[in-house]
Amino acid sequence: MDPRIREFTALLGRLVDRSGLSLDTVADRTGHDRAAWERYVDGRAHPPRAAVLALAEAAGADTGRLLTLWQRAGEAPYGEPTAAPNRPGPSRARTASPAARHHLLVLLAGVVGALLVVTAVVLLADLGGG
Known part of the structure; x- marks a missing residue:
């Protein structure tokens, strides 16, 4: 984490x-909301100026130093990866490989086929017993 963000948070x-x-x-x-404040305090997101001023007012704090540190932290890069550079990011982690998509498609086709067979059996049994 950038030292400016660390000092501000x-x-x-x-x-x-x-x-x-x-x-x-x-x-x-x-x-x-609480989730936003958790991100602000943890240094995962830079809060809007209005939120910082509202916190200062709610806490009865002086805004001078707080706004100076807020501005400095705002110049720092937020959300930089802290993991190893070779680790896949969220967008790559959510993308299924072609083999995985193929297996999913085969599974889906099997489920649809099974449902068609069950539907046919039920219909034929209803026609035969009626």
Whole structure:
């Protein structure tokens, strides 16, 4: 994590802790949901200026240093991969290989075929017994 983001998120975390407010309460008072605040405090996302100002107001904090660190952190790259460079990203991880797609297609064809056989048996039994 970029040091500018680390410094800013540490201050955000201290602000939340010192205020005695839960993240749910912070979310209620700032208009940004808990999941967003978790991303902001963990350094996974840069909060909007309005959210930072709302937190400062809810926590009774001075905005000067907070906004300075917010601006510096905003210049840093968020969401940079921390894993090994060869590790596939989310978009590659969700893409099935051609062999996997083929197996899925064969499985789907088998299920459809089985349903057709069951439907035919039920219809023939109904016609024969009627």
